[in-house]
Amino acid sequence: xxxxxxxxxxxxxxxxxxxxxxxxxxxxxxxxxxxxxxxxxxxxxxxxxxxxxxxxxxxxxxxxxxxxxxxxxxxxxxxxxxxxxxxxxxxxxxxxxxxxxxxxxxxxxxxxxxxxxxxxxxxxxxxxxxxxxxxxxxxxxxxxxxxxxxxxxxxxxxxxxxxxxxxxxxxxxxxxxxxxxxxxxxxxxxxxxxxxxxxxxxxxxxxxxxxxxxxxxxxxxxxxxxxxxxxxxxxxxxxxxxxxxxxxxxxxxxxxxxxxxxxxxxxxxxxxxxxxxxxxxxxxxxxxxxxxxxxxxxxxxxxxxxxxxxxxxxxxxxxxxxxxxxxxxxxxxxxxxxxxxxxxxxxxxxxxxxxxxxxxxxxxxxxxxxxxxxxxxxxxxxxxxxxxxxxxxxxxxxxxxxxxxxxxxxxxxxxxxxxxxxxxxx
Numbered sequence: 001x002x003x004x005x006x007x008x009x010x011x012x013x014x015x016x017x018x019x020x021x022x023x024x025x026x027x028x029x030x031x032x033x034x035x036x037x038x039x040x041x042x043x044x045x046x047x048x049x050x051x052x053x054x055x056x057x058x059x060x061x062x063x064x065x066x067x068x069x070x071x072x073x074x075x076x077x078x079x080x081x082x083x084x085x086x087x088x089x090x091x092x093x094x095x096x097x098x099x100x101x102x103x104x105x106x107x108x109x110x111x112x113x114x115x116x117x118x119x120x121x122x123x124x125x126x127x128x129x130x131x132x133x134x135x136x137x138x139x140x141x142x143x144x145x146x147x148x149x150x151x152x153x154x155x156x157x158x159x160x161x162x163x164x165x166x167x168x169x170x171x172x173x174x175x176x177x178x179x180x181x182x183x184x185x186x187x188x189x190x191x192x193x194x195x196x197x198x199x200x201x202x203x204x205x206x207x208x209x210x211x212x213x214x215x216x217x218x219x220x221x222x223x224x225x226x227x228x229x230x231x232x233x234x235x236x237x238x239x240x241x242x243x244x245x246x247x248x249x250x251x252x253x254x255x256x257x258x259x260x261x262x263x264x265x266x267x268x269x270x271x272x273x274x275x276x277x278x279x280x281x282x283x284x285x286x287x288x289x290x291x292x293x294x295x296x297x298x299x300x301x302x303x304x305x306x307x308x309x310x311x312x313x314x315x316x317x318x319x320x321x322x323x324x325x326x327x328x329x330x331x332x333x334x335x336x337x338x339x340x341x342x343x344x345x346x347x348x349x350x351x352x353x354x355x356x357x358x359x360x361x362x363x364x365x366x367x368x369x370x371x372x373x374x375x376x377x378x379x380x381x382x383x384x385x386x387x388x389x390x391x392x393x394x395x396x397x398x399x400x401x402x403x404x405x406x407x408x409x410x411x412x413x414x415x416x417x418x419x420x421x422x423x424x425x426x
Contacts, residue, residue, distance in 0.1 A: 001026050001027065001075055001351065001352075001355060002026070002027040002028075002029070002072070002073060002074045002075055003021070003026055003027070003028055003029070003074055003075060003076065003077075003078055003351065004029045004030075004031055004068070004069050004072050004074035004076075004077045004078070005018060005028060005029070005030050005031065005077075005078045005079075005080065006031045006032070006065060006069075006077060006078070006079045006080065006085045006088065006089060006097075007030060007031075007032055007079075007080035007081070007085065008032065008033075008034055008080065008081070008085075009030055009032040009034040009035065009036045009040075009041075009047070010034045010036075010037070010040075011080070012242050013080075013102070013155060013268075014080055015040050015041065016155075016242075017080075017347070018030060018041065018042070018045060019041060019042045019045075020340070020344045021344070021347070021348075022041075022042035022044050022045050023042060024344065024348065026351075027044070028042075028044070028045045028046065029045075029046045029047070029048060029068075029072050029074060030045060030046070030047045030048070031047075031048045031050065031065055031068050031069065032047065032048075032049065032050065033049070033050045033052070033053055033057055033061065035047075035049060048068045048072075050064050050065065050068075051064060052064075055084075058084040058085065058087050058088045059087070059088070059091060061088055062088050062089075062091035062092040063092065065088055065089065065092045065094070066092040066093060066094055069092075069094055075354075075355045075358060076096070076097065076098060076128070076351075076354050076355060076358050077089065077094055077097040077098070078097065078098045078099075078100070078351075079097050079098070079099045079100065079123070079127075080100050080102065081100070081101070081102050081105050082099050082100075082101050082105040082106060082109075082120050082123050082124055082130075083104065083105035083109040083116075083119075083120060084105075086099060086105060086119065086120055086123035086124070087119035087120070087123065089123055089126075090119055090122045090123040090126065091119075095126065096126070096127065096128035096354075096357070096358060097123075097126070097127055097128065098127065098128055098129050098130075098131065098350065098351070098354045099123060099124060099127040099129075099130050099131075100130070100131045100132075101124075101130060101131070101132050101133075101137060101141060101265075102133065102265065103133075103137065103263040103264065103265035103266070103286070104263040105120060106120065106137065106140050106141055106144060107137075107140060107261070107262050107263035107265065107286070108261075108263050110144060117144075120144070121144050121145060121146055124141065124144070124146040124148055125146055125147070125148060127148045128148075128354050128357055128358070129148065129149050129150075129151060129350060129353070129354055130146070130148050130149065130150045130151070131150070131151050131152070131153045131347070131350060132150055132151070132152050132153070132265075133152070133153065133154050133155055133265055133266035133268075133287065134152065134154065134265050134266045134286075134287035134290050135152055135287075135290060136262075136265065136286060136287045136290055137265040137266070137286075137287060138150045138152055140262075140265075151346075151350055153343055153346045153347050153350065154266060154268075154337075154338055154343055155266060155268040155338075155343065156338045156339055156340035156341070156342060156343030156344070157268070157271050157272050157275045157334055157338050157339070157340055158339075158340040158341075159275050159331070159334060159335055159339060159340075161243075161246060162245075162246050162249070162272050162275035162276050163246075163275065163276060163277075163331075164276055164277035164327070164331065165246075165250040165276070166250075167250060167251065167252075167253065168247075168250050168251045169251050171205075171206050171207065171208045172205035172206065172207040172208070172253050172317060173207070173208050173209075173210050173251055173252050173253050173254075174189075174193055174207060174208075174209050174210070174252070174253065174254045174256055174313060175209070175210040175211070175212065175248070175249070175251065175252035175254070175255060175256070176189060176210075176211055176212070176213075176255065176256050176257060176258075176269075177212040177213055177240060177245055177248060177249070177269050177272075177273075178211070178212075178213045178257065178269065179213050179214070179215040180211065180213055180214060180215030180216070180217045180218045180221055180236075181215045181216060181217050182217060182260075183259060183260060183261040183263065183264065184257075184258070184259050184260075184264070185257075185258035185259050185260045185283060185285075185303065185304065186211065186217060186221050186258075187221065187224060188258045188260070188283075188303070188304055188305070188306050188309065189209070189211075189256055189258050189309065190209065190221060190224050190225055190228065190230075190234065191224075191228070191306035192256075192258075192305075192306035192307070192308075192309030192310045192313065193207075193209045193230065193233075193234070193309075193310070193313065194228040194229075194230050194306075195306055195307060195309075195310035196309075196310040196313040196314050196317075197230065197233070198310075199310075199314045201314065201317070201318055202313065202314045202317050202318075205317055207233065207317070208233050208234070208235060209230075209233060209234045209235070210235045210237055210248075210251065210252065211234070211235070211236055211237060212237040212238075212239075212240040212245070212248045213237075213238075213239060213240065214238055214239040218236060221236075222234075222236065245269075245272060246272075246276065249272065249273055249276045249278060250276065252273070252278055253278075253316075253317075253323065254278065254279055254280075254281065254313065254316050254317070254323070255270065255273035255274075255278045255279070255280045255281070256280070256281045256282070256309065256313075257269060257270050257280065257281075257282045257283070257288060258281075258282070258283045258301075258303065258309065259282075259283055259285040259286065259288060259303070260283065260285055260303045260304055261285060261286065262285055262286040263286060264285050264286040264287065264288060265286045265287040266286075266287040266290070266291070267282060267287060267288045267290075267291045267292075270282055270288065270291050270292065270298075271291050271334050271338045273330075274291075274292075274297055274298070274327070274330030274331060274333065274334050275330075275331055275334045275335075275338075276327075276331070277324075277327035277328055277330065277331045278327050278330070279297075279298050279316055279322070279323045279326035279327050279330070280292055280297065280298035280299075280326075280330065281298055281299050281301060281309060281312045281313070281316070282298065282299075282300055282301070283300070283301060283302070283303040283304075283305075284300050284301070284302055284303055285303045288300070291338070292330075293329070293333060296326070296329050296333075297326055297329045297330035297333050298326055298330060299312045
């Protein structure tokens with residue numbers, strides 16, 4: 001099966017999905033504005049870089065997406081995020097794509113203007129199927145008046161990578177792994193931690209608040225901690241690569257996620273913490289309550305409520321047995337509902353249904369004809385190719401450039417070498 005995926009190539013969730021699908025043997029072409037970084041992707045993944053960048057690029061790149069997709073010979077197009085790239089595929093006229101909604105594209109983008117709403121609902125309405133990471137987001141899609149079938153496929157967790165380990169460090173640690181932005185309620189976390197310090201029993205544990213991640217709000221949160229007089233107890237760990245997240249979680253005693261916006265449609269960081277057998281405290285925003293069983297794997301509190309957070313932190317800090325009980329139940333729930341391999345299996349099942357549906361329409365009838373045309377075009381370009389220092393360039397600038405080593409699908413070549421760049425005059 002060959003799939004074209006229109007996505008943000010630098011997004012960690014896109015990287016995880018695409019690598020997992022490539023490991024299952026799928027032939028993947030990523031169409032994107034963002035150049036992939038070396039080492040991020042499976043060596044078999046191919047890329048087509050679109051010529052325009054920035055916000056207007058989602059409009060300007062539409063004809064290039066259409067051409068890249070139809071020349072790829074892919075069975076169908078999978079679009080990540082119904083906002084920016086959803087508008088691109090809507091304008092491109094590509095019929096019956098699979099679209100994955102991820103949060104802000106259905107909670108925020110449609111309400112910016114009537115034009116944004118038309119683009120999102122137009123893309124979703126034209127889709128063959130839609131995937132959502134949570135049931136609450138599926139409901140949000142339906143509220144937009146979209147009748148396209150919606151399948152719920154969560155971002156899973158590899159429980160072999162995320163598993164309990166002996167805690168590192170001696171201090172009692174409340175932690176989170178989040179981008180430092182207002183929507184994630186970082187200020188509520190800091191204020192709630194400061195209130196918990198008023199409890200002598202909590203203070204006696206010499207607690208520390210650790211925040212792994214970076215973002216535009218970091219300076220303001222550092223100032224807030226200083227203003228509350230807890231600057232020495234708040235550690236900003238900076239950005240953490242996904243492969244290093246388990247090590248960060250192993251230093252926590254409690255995990256907290258206090259997003260305030262419903263666009264936080266699924267708590268993948270929360271289930272990663274649960275997989276490491278940590279008790280969790282989360283807000284009632286978006287899909288976060290969906291991944292926590294109240295009083296069994298953790299606690300759900302009202303958003304923007306520092307006092308409620310302080311109460312739960314003190315309760316958990318005073319009861320090691322309760323923390324262990326919630327953590328063990330959380331890991332068992334993740335293994336049952338959110339195992340990564342199960343999520344990949346579910347996505348592959350949807351791919352097969354979409355592929356079968358595509359074959360009933362003219363796109364399927366004329367697929368062999370398009371593939372033959374594509375093969376002749378590639379052979380024509382091959383004849384025009386010249387080689388310089390191991391890199392192959394098309395001799396006419398209106399065509400693509402491609403690394404020769406990867407053009408031949410050489411085993412072990414890096415994904416960054418397997419890139420086709422479409423210039424504006426393509």
